[in-house]
Amino acid sequence: MSEQKKRAAHEPLFHLAKRTDVNPVRAWVIRLVAILLGMLACGLVAFALIEKLNQNPEKITDFYYSFIKGSFTTERKLWKFLKNMAILQCISLAVTPAFRMRFWNIGAEGQTLMGVLGSITVAFYLGGKIPEWQLLILMFIAALIYGAVWAVIPALFKAKWNTNETLFTLMMNYVATYVVSYFLVIWVPSGSSTLGKLKFGKLPPLPFGNQYLLIILIVLALTVFLFIYLKYSKQGYEISVVGESIRTAQYSGINVEKVIIRTMVVSGLLCGLAGYLIGAGLDQSVTTESVGGQGFTAIIVSWLANFNPIVMIITSALISFLNSGAAQISQDFNVSGALPDVIVGIILFFIIGCEFFINYKMVFRHAANGKGAAK
């Protein structure tokens, strides 16, 4: 008895153990609770930041209603929400193959921006000189090439010399930004560096439905394709093996260098496609802010979905919903336009933190002792 007491004094109150089986229902309940707690925290922060709310606390219902108002109250807002979600989903899909390989590509921002630049470059020089359908195809090809080249450069160095890819791809984002501003200076001699909407190279909308429907359908098809590619193809399997353990991959005869480079080309091509959707589908122009940080958000979206393309539909919807809801709030309550970032950030903290409670469990001292006694 006294020995057990002594042991108890030395043992910490609880220790952590990794869960071997993750129950999906339980996992989603935890995530949902985390989001709700995050929303609650947002409400508290809003009290501190928004004077209008501080003076009349009963307006807090308006605060939460604004979230829904941001995306769902009118048909126009709904389509806009779906469009934002589709673009975010597309970039998230693009980073996914690399992440499944544990290649931390945080350069999606730059790769997508290069995709936009590629398509706009073609439209700028060839627009009006060749038929529109040819122009659109050339823009498409250019966007894919630009995106792929931007992605494959870090991959080559990673494969050859194991150069740190996180830092490399991060730097490539900024190089891309300045490449764009370089071309803007050349293209706009007036010095304003803002390229207006180009007349040519607009992806035509479908003959029926909303103007954004085509983009949404393309991304939907891409989601299904990538799901099948990652889950059922040989290449997808190789990606998972390299991600799990490079040694295992080498031992089983997988050419790791080739897989790294090929996967990053796929990633870059998809980023290029996202750039094409932005350049030819929406903006018909390019600025340094064309991607607007979505390349970084996409990393979070992809990770939240555990790199599963189908689940990613839910997570990209969630992030887009929060973004447009928070934008609505800053409009309704007349506060700084930076409020969405604060709200999204807070909720992300909760979602990121809750993964711990899904993957680990606490084993308390007395419970562990009880088990030992039974033995």
Added chain:
Amino acid sequence: MNVWLNFLIESLAFGAVFMYGSTGEILTEKAGHLNLGIPGIMCMGGAGGCMVLNLIGKMNLPPFMVIILGVAGALVMSMLMGLIYSFLTVTLRANQNVTGLALTTFGVGLMKVIMSKLDPTVYLVGPKKIFRWPFADRTDALQYLGVLFFVGVAIAVIASYVLFRTKVGLRLRAVGENPGTADAVGVNVTRYKYLATCIGSGISGLGGFYCIIDYMASQEAYLSLEAFGWLSIALVIFALWRPHMTIIGSTVFGFLFSCSSYIANIEGITVTMAAKPLLKMLPYLVTILVLIVTSIRNKRENQPPASLGLAYFREER
């Protein structure tokens, strides 16, 4: 003053922003944590300091107190951010890249909301003179070399000394290289990771504060802080994870970053508009080059900490 010397001093002063940022980031990375939240932390450091100055600006406190309180505000705010980061990544073992990016989103956003509420005539106009001591009355680049600049240089040197010449530094590096081994010899891995991240965040936050109150000293300064934060992360690579090297590295970065706007003022040199973006690209290109060269040469002491980016869980093999 000679135009080139003036330019050099200005680069030095500008570079101090990155010097703070990357000294903090080096401490964090040496504990094995790649903190991509540095831009957000620097922003919040700046916001914290300015919030305090906004409160005390009209009280007519002695200059010494103004500096202490401002610095304390910046430290508290940025260390709180560091605490969020370390709680999520150390205790809850969340993915470091994702947490860092979320922290940057949050920090930059919150800073913009806070700064839009502060009154620049209170937090900036008066305190600026105090923080720029001893050269506040000069009109050339020397005016930027204020109190916080010298503090920053001292911090970088001390950080290097602690990291490479003391027992604490040795243990910290062991935690970043192989936490399992450090744990086995009795180093409290969690405590080291927490302290390194929080102290590192505090130092980085001071950089944001220095940028707003001393170097740029304008009410729009906070808008460019995020970009400087990312550049600080780049500088870590350039300095090869050695804090004292950031003093030189940051001057080079400051030189490269500001030369696009500065060179045009120097007689005999003409810069076309198109060359400006290319000049601004240089710090990033140089960083990539350093990254590649160090990975090709593959010298052990120039590599990133071995367990950088990985969460440590004692019971996992």
